Amino acid sequence: MSHVTEAARRRTFAIISHPDAGKTTLTENILLAGGAIRAAGEVAARGEARRTRSDWMKIERDRGISVSASVMTFDFDGYMFNLLDTPGHEDFSEDTYRTLTAADCAVMVLDAAKGIEPQTLKLFEVCRMRDIPIITFINKMDREALEPIALLDEVQDKLQLDTAPLYWPAASGQRFAGMLDLARNQFLQFERRPGEPARIGPATEISGDTGSLKANLDPYVFAEMVEGIEMARSLLPEFDPEAFRAGNMTPVVFGSALRYFGVAELLQTLHSYAPAPRAQKAVKKGAEIMISRDDPSVSGFVFKIQANMDPNHRDRVAFLRLCSGEFRRGMRLKTTSGKQLNIHNPLMFMAQDREIAETAYAGDVIGVPNHGQLRVGDSLSENGDIQFGGIPNFAPELLRRARVKDPMKAKHLRKALESLAEEGVTQLFLPAIGSDMIVGAVGQLQFEVMIERMTAEYNLEVMFEPAPYNVARWMASDDPKKLEEFLERNKSVSGTDLDGAPVYLAKNAWDVGYAQEKNPGIRFTATKERALA
Numbered sequence: 431m432s433h434v435t436e437a438a439r440r441r442t443f444a445i446i447s448h449p450d451a452g453k454t455t456l457t458e459n460i461l462l463a464g465g466a467i468r469a470a471g472e473v474a475a476r477g478e479a480r481r482t483r484s485d486w487m488k489i490e491r492d493r494g495i496s497v498s499a500s501v502m503t504f505d506f507d508g509y510m511f512n513l514l515d516t517p518g519h520e521d522f523s524e525d526t527y528r529t530l531t532a533a534d535c536a537v538m539v540l541d542a543a544k545g546i547e548p549q550t551l552k553l554f555e556v557c558r559m560r561d562i563p564i565i566t567f568i569n570k571m572d573r574e575a576l577e578p579i580a581l582l583d584e585v586q587d588k589l590q591l592d593t594a595p596l597y598w599p600a601a602s603g604q605r606f607a608g609m610l611d612l613a614r615n616q617f618l619q620f621e622r623r624p625g626e627p628a629r630i631g632p633a634t635e636i637s638g639d640t641g642s643l644k645a646n647l648d649p650y651v652f653a654e655m656v657e658g659i660e661m662a663r664s665l666l667p668e669f670d671p672e673a674f675r676a677g678n679m680t681p682v683v684f685g686s687a688l689r690y691f692g693v694a695e696l697l698q699t700l701h702s703y704a705p706a707p708r709a710q711k712a713v714k715k716g717a718e719i720m721i722s723r724d725d726p727s728v729s730g731f732v733f734k735i736q737a738n739m740d741p742n743h744r745d746r747v748a749f750l751r752l753c754s755g756e757f758r759r760g761m762r763l764k765t766t767s768g769k770q771l772n773i774h775n776p777l778m779f780m781a782q783d784r785e786i787a788e789t790a791y792a793g794d795v796i797g798v799p800n801h802g803q804l805r806v807g808d809s810l811s812e813n814g815d816i817q818f819g820g821i822p823n824f825a826p827e828l829l830r831r832a833r834v835k836d837p838m839k840a841k842h843l844r845k846a847l848e849s850l851a852e853e854g855v856t857q858l859f860l861p862a863i864g865s866d867m868i869v870g871a872v873g874q875l876q877f878e879v880m881i882e883r884m885t886a887e888y889n890l891e892v893m894f895e896p897a898p899y900n901v902a903r904w905m906a907s908d909d910p911k912k913l914e915e916f917l918e919r920n921k922s923v924s925g926t927d928l929d930g931a932p933v934y935l936a937k938n939a940w941d942v943g944y945a946q947e948k949n950p951g952i953r954f955t956a957t958k959e960r961a962l963a
């Protein structure tokens with residue numbers, strides 16, 4: 431098959447949710463439905479094995495959280511699906527944001543009793559920024575849920591997204607009886623077996639005509655469902671694949687990930703509607719262009735770096751999302767800054783294992799082992815002349831001054847902090863005056879992870895102390911002179927980030943507002959997209 435045909439059958443997606451909505455359970459069951467794993471529990475079991483191997487990740491083990499995102503590839507019904515896993519803990523949300531830049535579609539999991547939760551909203555906004563189409567999975571229907579129409583209303587109101595249910599549920603909780611496939615008019619029965627594991631396999635189907643439904647459903651449940659469907663049909667638009675791909679409409683599937691209900695239907699929905707790899711914005715020789723998946727030349731960008739995938743080696747693995755061409759093992763690719771890499775051992779991540787990838791295409795994610803040459807946001811291409819945009823940096827919520835117990839090791843500390851910042855674990859700011867190193871993170875947990883890693887990998891005993899600043903903002907201006915003057919006058923509250931970009935370091939948000947008011951020619955921003963070179 432040509433690279434064009436191969437790319438056209440890639441479907442790369444991520445699952446987003448508020449913690450506890452059921453993302454982990456759903457991920458496992460999608461892999462099961464896609465035939466990537468055999469029995470429920472295997473993903474978790476493998477996770478355990480991996481954790482015991484990497485003992486620096488004590489925190490991960492102790493707290494039962496997964497710090498690292500990864501990708502799982504599986505072949506289903508003619509398509510290659512790449513499921514990008516996003517870390518669940520909210521302290522690591524920046525990682526999640528970056529992972530979404532590599533996805534062409536997202537599944538948004540909602541807890542049927544809770545609807546849209548704060549983290550769902552944040553993640554949704556990132557999807558919207560990138561026009562990523564979203565499929566909604568309303569989970570935990572086996573528990574008491576909000577009214578389906580109220581849930582869809584909430585999606586419509588809070589996300590400004592048209593909802594088009596593909597199925598309609600029959601009650602919820604103890605009375606949950608299943609759902610009607612609205613297109614095929616077939617009813618999928620939910621069979622409850624208290625105390626027993628979920629039955630894996632297709633749900634029993636009965637015809638959706640009134641006679642069959644009446645014969646099989648509790649009369650109250652039947653009446654409730656019919657009323658709901660009538661309301662939905664009169665109030666909601668029909669599903670329009672075009673509006674979905676444009677990011678204006680979401681198809682909705684109901685189910686119970688834990689009970690393996692609706693999961694196969696969700697996978698089928700992905701199969702039917704998830705888009706093939708999108709064209710990506712990039713800059714080539716100073717001009718903005720779109721790189722299509724059909725372009726013959728290989729290109730891609732690094733959206734994540736992970737250290738210690740193999741604790742016996744100090745290697746890092748860069749996750750490269752391919753955007754075009756046919757990648758072949760052993761290829762030499764270049765970054766825009768002129769670094770060259772011969773990629774001899776590209777990794778592909780199947781659900782159960784890692785394999786060496788002989789070939790890969792647009793939409794695929796390969797792991798590129800390297801010794802620190804690659805950074806998050808780097809672009810790789812055959813000629814080193816393509817730079818993709820859009821990997822964001824977010825202003826950290828917490829700033830701390832890093833100190834090492836042994837003052838002789840200050841240089842070491844800086845190297846280690848730079849290295850972790852390159853991985854995208856945390857951010858590093860260097861104030862214009864003095865020799866402080868200010869580390870920024872989204873949450874407290876990241877500092878704890880850093881302390882562990884500093885000890886294990888760099889043999890450094892690090893402390894994080896309160897910093898004189900609490901807020902960091904990037905600065906930019908269309909008039910370089912204005913910015914220069916500002917920096918000259920405000921040395922005590924400015925510095926640079928890892929890329930050398932100017933940063934305003936303020937005590938609080940009020941100071942930022944004041945500085946902005948006094949300096950209208952300068953933009954103080956909480957997000958920085960890696961500049962298009």
Ligand code: G4P
Pocket residue numbers: 447448449450451452453454455456518569570571572573685686687688689
């Ligand atoms: P997350 O990754 O989004 O954080 O969610 P996760 O899958 O870990 O699920 C959170 C909790 O919700 C788990 O229960 C899980 O069993 C439960 N859950 C997931 N899907 C469903 C569903 O469809 N129905 C019901 N009733 N529960 C569901 P837990 O008690 O926190 O963990 P566990 O001890 O059961 O593993």
